[in-house]
Amino acid sequence: MSCEPWQCAEIAATKKANAITKPEVAVAMIKRAARPILVVGSNATERWMEGRQLIDYIIDFAKASKVPVVATAHMVGEFLKRGFEPAGFMSAMDIGNRLVDPTWQGLDGKGHPDLALFVGLPYYMEALILSGLKHFAPDLKTITLDNLYHPHATWSYPNGTLEEWASNLKVMTSKFEGGQ
Amino acid sequence: MSCEPWQCAEIAATKKANAITKPEVAVAMIKRAARPILVVGSNATERWMEGRQLIDYIIDFAKASKVPVVATAHMVGEFLKRGFEPAGFMSAMDIGNRLVDPTWQGLDGKGHPDLALFVGLPYYMEALILSGLKHFAPDLKTITLDNLYHPHATWSYPNGTLEEWASNLKVMTSKFEGGQ
Amino acid sequence: MTTKNVHVKIDEMKTNTGLIKNLELSIGKVVDESWAEPMGPTPMPSLTTLRDWDMKLLNRYKPFYMPDCDLCCLCTYGKCDLTAGKRGACGLDIGAQSSRIVLLACSIGAATHTGHARHVVDHLIEKYGRRHPIDVGGLNVKVEAPVTRLVTGIRPETLGDLEDVLEYCEAQITHCLSAAHTGQEGNNLDFESKAFHAGMIDQVGMEVADIAQISTLNFPKADPEAPLIQMGIGTVDTSKPVIMCIGHNVVPSVGIIDYMKDSGLADKMEVVGLCCTAFDNTRYYDRAKIVGPISWQLRFVRGGFADVVVLDEQCVRTDMFNEAERVKAPVIAASEKNCMGFKDRTNDPADEIVADLVSGKVPGVLILDPDKVGEVAVKVAMQIAPIRKKMRVLPNINEIVELAKTCRQCNLCQRSCPQDLKIPAALKAASEGNIAPLTELYEECIGCGRCEEACPVKLQIHSFIVKAGERFMVEETNLCRAGRGAVQDVEIRNVGSPIVLGEIPGILAVVGCANYPHGGKDVYDICREFALRRYIVVTSGCSAMSAGSYKNEEGKTLYEEFPGSFEAGGVLNVGSCVANSHIAGAAIKVANIFAKRPLRGNYEEIADYIHNRVGAVGLAWGAYSQKAASIAAGFWRLGVPVLVGPHGSKYRRMLLGREDKPEDWEVYDARTGDKVNVGPAPEHLFQTVETPQEAMAAIAKLCIRPNDTWKGRSIKLSHYIDLHKRHYGTMPPDIHLFVRTMADVPMTMKDEITAILEAKGWKETVIPDPTLLPRMIRKKKE
Amino acid sequence: MTTKNVHVKIDEMKTNTGLIKNLELSIGKVVDESWAEPMGPTPMPSLTTLRDWDMKLLNRYKPFYMPDCDLCCLCTYGKCDLTAGKRGACGLDIGAQSSRIVLLACSIGAATHTGHARHVVDHLIEKYGRRHPIDVGGLNVKVEAPVTRLVTGIRPETLGDLEDVLEYCEAQITHCLSAAHTGQEGNNLDFESKAFHAGMIDQVGMEVADIAQISTLNFPKADPEAPLIQMGIGTVDTSKPVIMCIGHNVVPSVGIIDYMKDSGLADKMEVVGLCCTAFDNTRYYDRAKIVGPISWQLRFVRGGFADVVVLDEQCVRTDMFNEAERVKAPVIAASEKNCMGFKDRTNDPADEIVADLVSGKVPGVLILDPDKVGEVAVKVAMQIAPIRKKMRVLPNINEIVELAKTCRQCNLCQRSCPQDLKIPAALKAASEGNIAPLTELYEECIGCGRCEEACPVKLQIHSFIVKAGERFMVEETNLCRAGRGAVQDVEIRNVGSPIVLGEIPGILAVVGCANYPHGGKDVYDICREFALRRYIVVTSGCSAMSAGSYKNEEGKTLYEEFPGSFEAGGVLNVGSCVANSHIAGAAIKVANIFAKRPLRGNYEEIADYIHNRVGAVGLAWGAYSQKAASIAAGFWRLGVPVLVGPHGSKYRRMLLGREDKPEDWEVYDARTGDKVNVGPAPEHLFQTVETPQEAMAAIAKLCIRPNDTWKGRSIKLSHYIDLHKRHYGTMPPDIHLFVRTMADVPMTMKDEITAILEAKGWKETVIPDPTLLPRMIRKKKE
Numbered sequence A, B: 001m002s003c004e005p006w007q008c009a010e011i012a013a014t015k016k017a018n019a020i021t022k023p024e025v026a027v028a029m030i031k032r033a034a035r036p037i038l039v040v041g042s043n044a045t046e047r048w049m050e051g052r053q054l055i056d057y058i059i060d061f062a063k064a065s066k067v068p069v070v071a072t073a074h075m076v077g078e079f080l081k082r083g084f085e086p087a088g089f090m091s092a093m094d095i096g097n098r099l100v101d102p103t104w105q106g107l108d109g110k111g112h113p114d115l116a117l118f119v120g121l122p123y124y125m126e127a128l129i130l131s132g133l134k135h136f137a138p139d140l141k142t143i144t145l146d147n148l149y150h151p152h153a154t155w156s157y158p159n160g161t162l163e164e165w166a167s168n169l170k171v172m173t174s175k176f177e178g179g180q
Numbered sequence C, D: 001m002t003t004k005n006v007h008v009k010i011d012e013m014k015t016n017t018g019l020i021k022n023l024e025l026s027i028g029k030v031v032d033e034s035w036a037e038p039m040g041p042t043p044m045p046s047l048t049t050l051r052d053w054d055m056k057l058l059n060r061y062k063p064f065y066m067p068d069c070d071l072c073c074l075c076t077y078g079k080c081d082l083t084a085g086k087r088g089a090c091g092l093d094i095g096a097q098s099s100r101i102v103l104l105a106c107s108i109g110a111a112t113h114t115g116h117a118r119h120v121v122d123h124l125i126e127k128y129g130r131r132h133p134i135d136v137g138g139l140n141v142k143v144e145a146p147v148t149r150l151v152t153g154i155r156p157e158t159l160g161d162l163e164d165v166l167e168y169c170e171a172q173i174t175h176c177l178s179a180a181h182t183g184q185e186g187n188n189l190d191f192e193s194k195a196f197h198a199g200m201i202d203q204v205g206m207e208v209a210d211i212a213q214i215s216t217l218n219f220p221k222a223d224p225e226a227p228l229i230q231m232g233i234g235t236v237d238t239s240k241p242v243i244m245c246i247g248h249n250v251v252p253s254v255g256i257i258d259y260m261k262d263s264g265l266a267d268k269m270e271v272v273g274l275c276c277t278a279f280d281n282t283r284y285y286d287r288a289k290i291v292g293p294i295s296w297q298l299r300f301v302r303g304g305f306a307d308v309v310v311l312d313e314q315c316v317r318t319d320m321f322n323e324a325e326r327v328k329a330p331v332i333a334a335s336e337k338n339c340m341g342f343k344d345r346t347n348d349p350a351d352e353i354v355a356d357l358v359s360g361k362v363p364g365v366l367i368l369d370p371d372k373v374g375e376v377a378v379k380v381a382m383q384i385a386p387i388r389k390k391m392r393v394l395p396n397i398n399e400i401v402e403l404a405k406t407c408r409q410c411n412l413c414q415r416s417c418p419q420d421l422k423i424p425a426a427l428k429a430a431s432e433g434n435i436a437p438l439t440e441l442y443e444e445c446i447g448c449g450r451c452e453e454a455c456p457v458k459l460q461i462h463s464f465i466v467k468a469g470e471r472f473m474v475e476e477t478n479l480c481r482a483g484r485g486a487v488q489d490v491e492i493r494n495v496g497s498p499i500v501l502g503e504i505p506g507i508l509a510v511v512g513c514a515n516y517p518h519g520g521k522d523v524y525d526i527c528r529e530f531a532l533r534r535y536i537v538v539t540s541g542c543s544a545m546s547a548g549s550y551k552n553e554e555g556k557t558l559y560e561e562f563p564g565s566f567e568a569g570g571v572l573n574v575g576s577c578v579a580n581s582h583i584a585g586a587a588i589k590v591a592n593i594f595a596k597r598p599l600r601g602n603y604e605e606i607a608d609y610i611h612n613r614v615g616a617v618g619l620a621w622g623a624y625s626q627k628a629a630s631i632a633a634g635f636w637r638l639g640v641p642v643l644v645g646p647h648g649s650k651y652r653r654m655l656l657g658r659e660d661k662p663e664d665w666e667v668y669d670a671r672t673g674d675k676v677n678v679g680p681a682p683e684h685l686f687q688t689v690e691t692p693q694e695a696m697a698a699i700a701k702l703c704i705r706p707n708d709t710w711k712g713r714s715i716k717l718s719h720y721i722d723l724h725k726r727h728y729g730t731m732p733p734d735i736h737l738f739v740r741t742m743a744d745v746p747m748t749m750k751d752e753i754t755a756i757l758e759a760k761g762w763k764e765t766v767i768p769d770p771t772l773l774p775r776m777i778r779k780k781k782e
């Protein structure tokens, strides 16, 4: 699989995501970011890799990387069930809408995020939100941690298998101090 | 320059031309075609390379390859002035419209072309005609000999300089018997 | 009545009573004095009349744009690349372009309903005369056309009066569409305001269409006990000739039903419908049957049940002629809007057409005379059914197993599927003899057919899924209440007070199409949840079908379990899409009948009232169409929040409030002129919800209104908190924004909430008489 | 007259003469007996009334689609990938989608003109009363509204009558737009037919708009000697306060001009216009000046000439508020369609608004009262001009040289330029001190600004080009004839016979926008070529400006060189875009006045007549807009071929005949009923031409009609052959298709052509009385 949009017609047109060729690339960008944020959607409990749910990988990653998590839809409950407290939760559109507002000071009120990571939203919804951010949050970088190529992100993994996805998430987690 | 549409917004969306990495690739396809045709547009006299006009390169190529030429707009006169008689001439839209008609038997009445080469039409017009052919002439292959990437073609050169263009045309010409 | 100047000059006219010569009569304005209500400030608003009101809403609920594409391709100056803040060749930027797409969608939607209304009204006037009275509920419904009265200032008494209303609508749609021309509007909020305008017009158009047909075709008239209709393929006796009607416009179906009855064939055949035509058929004839929503067109045709397919307008698959031909079912296209390339046979003798269709000489015809449609459809069905095996193109299971082996596992089907369904995996299993995974897709598949189009080996994936789920399909025997039409004035009087005070926690309108993320069960679950909580639940269109497609433990459908009246815990199907106008109408009538706010041409005040006091929320869980966009826009302008399911994100712009910005939530207290912060009530005007769980919490929250009494607020909060805790596993984080005084706090949660309020530094505030309109302040502040 | 049923019921009414009680008056149909012509077969055609006629044309001139994009993104079922024959989620394929885009464009176009007409008529009725008579040319124009009469069967006598016409138009536009809704029409030809319908309605809308303003605003009334108007920036005294009006709707400009005159300021200021408003200003006031076509908005604003910019509707750059702010010129938005986000100050005192604008407190305002627009614009201009330096944002040449050095030669500007202009090369030269290449771009640049948007170092490329070409700009002093309006009946009588017999070789209508491939000179050259050849040359809109923007060797503009009457060798400017209706009107009047074909509600016969007999061709060399699409569609349905310049290919579908298919070119001989092959006359209905040379040969060829007499045909052929030889260097390859008898052959070419005919195996045929309508056959064949 390659850097084609996962859903065939979800083309971006002129400005397309750079491919994340290996997880280290994403890790470097996350480490470079001053105020990253990770948005986790409802597929977190729908996707299974190697017998674990996506949300479990996310929790590992979030704990290791210390990137604050925003849970969309009803996902906060799923995190809480697993003993992980997200930094915040709100509707996917709401977090998108806050990210395009340059005056928004983040979940902690300390400053606008400079990097937004996305994972586990329905593909087309994530695509649209990433497009909204591409067009209306010019200073924000976006990365999708999905295994599906998202042309509207700044950086995206190419389309990949579940195995590749699991591996990418694990490698990323391992590259942070908390992930050892 | 690369395989991006020359005009920034002239994206194709899902089905994009393969890149012709070297002229030999195009030559091989032309040689393989049973009934190729070469459509030449009005930029033939507007583009200059190394002191010669595009039309001069085209005449060399056509003579060498024996691919019959259809001149669009008023280009027939320019060919005739140079002592070359095109196989036919008609409006660019007319040739496009004939090519999408599977019952059209070609300029010579002997059968429908299986490969259409395009060169020298205004970029956006050529793009649109190529799109028409992509969508409505499913059995026809198209190649553009321009130095500009045309996403709607089946095969296209990447965007290139005038020097590269001249060289490509010359190499192509040289690969045919008549071109030695 | 008409508001138009009338000037009649007749040089000579022969009438029954004699010859009139040189009559000249000029009347400046005809005022129908039997309507005592004086004209309000904004009758027949133009494009900008309500712009100030729109801007109030739009400044609170700012658009969040999510372009589908980086380009604009609307004119030959383009295509233009609008990324990175670039403007196109006409000067437009991506924000304005995004809002322009919204305007276009809403204009198309409004045009569709209004065009539908025009066709229905023209036809009914031809049949019943211009002076046929409007009657939507006899003495129970005095306010027969709340939207029309509100918007136009016209009180329609006859079919002819509706023409005046439609003329206004058509002029406004023309203006709205015109503003989308390259080189007109440049500001995104102005585009949005015009989209609101289109939505408001759309509500009028829908109302006109529905009250015209209710008044003439003997539809249920605001009847809470409208008959229960057989729904589902399992209810159809497919051994009889079956006529299947698809679309939205009942006129040709009336021709069919009349002809069938007149020929004494009512017991000998089945007339079934898909999409809104199904509803209106059953409103006309309660033995017509509903097969299913828009998304079931392919499955039912391929299942071979139909002997004749009659297409009218809207929501008809544009490849239906193809699909019907595959099962050798003749097609009758019956709408000018939708000719399908067929030869126009309107003026040919019916029997000639019948012969051509029965013999298969032509696969379909266009017939624009509804009576002839009726005759031809019935005759063709009767003649063809015995000779036509009910031909299916569904493969059998063994074939599926074999065919599945040819699957290349290329993923193109899944990548083309709007639902991202795991088709390759299901085919893999099928190829190994296990069709269970395919069966699982049955409920989630929306029948769009894109998978098949994408498959390089041309596997008929949708047919496989339908076959795998065939058992569910043929066992479908449900009940749906026939569309009741309007809400009675007396019902409004009964619930007005509890609604406005907040004691009925809300009105939930579950409407629109079947582009659901995971099948129709969510719609059922949501409706039932809120009916049990004694919200008023109103349904329409495809959603009303889904709501009736599941049963409780006792085997009862929603429509049997709950009463059909506009009361706490009622579940009402108002009818087809155009009946959506009655939902807006009910909200308007609360303001008018219960609160006695003047209605006529008084849009702003009524919308302000509804926005601040009527806890209504629309949920279009599967909205897909331009019509759904315009319907939503009509609610936006009235200040009613609308939620859409995940696919609704593809409308590409939301209208979102910011509960974290206190300055956005101020209203005037009409009693004092003071500004009062009332919290984010309602928080959004247009929002996508990702999951049914999110939808439930959002609905409860969006029903909160500034005007709630403490009692009402505490009821609403307890539902919100309860649903939030259940689905989110935690207290809502914003509860402090909704507590004005301690009395608002639900008794049972007092301690928990008090702690939160303290932690948040909450301060008590007043409950105002809320308004966004300075002119509504009774005592101007010095 | 009105065709509507009238029913008036008055319970009680107070009038000057007393009290009326219980008056009830019902009139089935008011027929205006003063119009003797009986109603034809198709008054007020619905969506499908003329479908058969359309299909005749569409089967001869089949659509050739060139999608801009592989996707459809019109609803939330999508986006759908439509490549390789795939259908979208609604069942649509790429052919149907492509035609749907055409329908959408034509609907938007028709809505724009009709909305414009509605606004003008509403306004003029308010000002002049509903009974103000229609007068477009006094006694010289008895057929005052040929299109309206033809389409609707209404003969409008007063402004009020126009309302009935518009109501019809608005209803039809609503229907047309509705058909573009997802899930309606599925057949591409049916979409096309509906696009034709929209185009026909558009012609009516345009006619209504123009005859309303001609009748009331003292515009030239079918006047061949309408005044010559100063045109070009060089004609403007920029030392005076300058008000610049941009757009299409004269109403606010009338407010300005009236206020200026009433205040005695006519000599103290300049009112100039861009785009169609320029024309209508000069039709109202012959001292108003024309600055240029749509594409000159940026150059003129950036040039700093304007002190106040007034925007009305259509073809206004949507970033004009930005651009004007850069030169500190206040903006007044004066149209509901185009509010630009400004605050609505309509109800504020004029002087308050003036103060805010002059002080710069606000950059712009929205004023929807044209009289107030007038007062504010004039006062602001007078007050601001002395204090506001005519601020330019054009850099000087030295600055350009310096800035050009920062160019990265990244090519993004060129790749974004619709003209593919070699900007990087020009900047390279400029950076070395040579601005000649930049100057060369001046004529070719269409002022879209996309280059600047794309430039990563934010070079103001367009400004550089304008500065480099400034000399040309400020020296522009040309003349344009004010729009004359309709063609007189007597003019038609004089030329009817030579046109129909072919002795006047053709009517060339050069119309539309300024999206030219290489500047406006081509338009001038083409017009002059055909005027010299004694074709009738008609111009309108931006093209009429370009036609007047160049001079012959004697320093005369086209409008001075050629007469302004509808005669061989005349060059007529009919006026603004809405005046295009007079061109269709002239063709219709040939059929009606000269050939005495009945007009009223008789569309098919008249179109058939025009198609087969009136050698008219439209050329929209720079068409860019949805309006241009609908204007073209209006001509298509009348059977008149339309050519567009290269950018017109971006309309994405052509209507092309196939001269190589003899079976496509049969007509009936109305005398005998025989089918006669008349050759490809005209060959195409909609075609893109790539170069001006191609345009000239194509125009000559497309003027050929089946009905030409031998004399007419030989004249037409000699022009065709002559132009073809000149520009193509060879004989036309299809000459044998146009020779029916040897008499058709131009004398001077007899030998050459005889040889060709022999080589081609040509056979003599008859000259029929041509028609495509079987019902026009006078003697049915046995």
Ligand code: SF4
Pocket: C072, C073, C074, C075, C076, C077, C078, C079, C080, C087, C088, C089, C090, C091, C092, C182, C183
């Ligand atoms: S409408 Fe404007 S942005 Fe869109 S293609 Fe045309 S010029 Fe470009």
Ligand code: SF4
Pocket: C413, C416, C417, C418, C419, C420, C421, C423, C444, C445, C446, C447, C448, C449, C450, C451, C452, C461, C462, C465
């Ligand atoms: S038909 Fe069903 S499975 Fe196929 S693409 Fe559509 S939703 Fe997916």
Ligand code: SF4
Pocket: C406, C407, C408, C409, C410, C411, C412, C413, C414, C423, C424, C427, C454, C455, C456, C457, C458, C459, C461
């Ligand atoms: S598209 Fe066809 S071949 Fe490819 S995975 Fe799907 S079913 Fe298999």
Ligand code: SF4
Pocket: C275, C276, C293, C294, C314, C315, C511, C512, C513, C514, C540, C541, C542, C543, C577, C624, C625, C627, C628
């Ligand atoms: S609810 Fe939606 S899909 Fe269903 S009939 Fe109405 S518009 Fe069509």
Ligand code: SF4
Pocket: A013, B013, C068, C069, C070, C071, C072, C073, C079, D068, D069, D070, D071, D072, D073, D079
């Ligand atoms: S807007 Fe839609 S049709 Fe236009 S280029 Fe983008 S995806 Fe294609």
Ligand code: SF4
Pocket: D072, D073, D074, D075, D076, D077, D078, D079, D080, D087, D088, D089, D090, D091, D092, D182, D183
């Ligand atoms: S209109 Fe049809 S083809 Fe277009 S996006 Fe919607 S479903 Fe797809």
Ligand code: SF4
Pocket: D413, D416, D417, D418, D419, D420, D421, D423, D444, D445, D446, D447, D448, D449, D450, D451, D452, D461, D462, D465
């Ligand atoms: S402004 Fe002129 S140079 Fe710039 S992109 Fe447009 S046409 Fe080209």
Ligand code: SF4
Pocket: D406, D407, D408, D409, D410, D411, D412, D413, D414, D423, D424, D427, D454, D455, D456, D457, D458, D459, D461
């Ligand atoms: S876009 Fe700007 S930097 Fe790039 S070549 Fe053009 S002018 Fe130079």
